[in-house]
Amino acid sequence: MGLDVGDRTIGIAISDGLGLTAQPKETIRRVSLKEDIDRLVELILENNIIKIVIGLPLNMNGTLGPQGEKTQGFAQKLEKKLKYSDRMVGKTVEIVFWDERLTTASAQRALIEVDMRRENRRQIVDTVAAVFILQNYMDHQKNMR
Structure with missing residues (x-):
């Protein structure tokens, strides 16, 4: 799972x-830390996630x-919830960080290239940035083998 927080x-x-x-996958509109993390836990369980790339x-x-x-603080709170949640008993989820410099700009450019309207871009740019983060991480891991 890739996250652009x-x-x-x-x-x-x-x-x-x-x-x-x-x-x-989706974009979470942030409401509260508890609700944000609860939604992530749901997605982790639904999709059998074993690693989160933030x-x-x-x-x-x-x-x-x-x-x-701020991102590191969010990750620490997520990690704590994953470790102590009753719903996560017997599951281990690794959290890693990945340099996200310019991913939002790259996501914006990609959406502009497909002629997506500005108001529609705003709704999904963070999810597209998360795709870039996760794909870059996976490509790097594949090249390290």
Whole structure:
């Protein structure tokens, strides 16, 4: 599962069964931390997720900025929920971070290239960014073998 965590939304992508391609899943409109994490737990269980790749927003010089710190904080809370949730007994889900620099810009460009209207782009750009994050991670893992 790939996540693009923002202040207002969380874009979600999942891989196919073979772990070859990333597919858009949904965009969560953020309401509260509890509701956001509860929805993620549902998706993790429904899709038998064993690894979550969270896009880490780094500054262009590679340093961690305020948004990166927020993302790390969110990941820590998600990890804690996964570890102590009654629904997750017997399941282990690994959380890894992946450099997400320019993924939202790449997602915007891809949607513009297919002539998607601006208001429609806003609704799915975070999910497309999550697809880029997950696909880049999977491609990197495949090339490391």
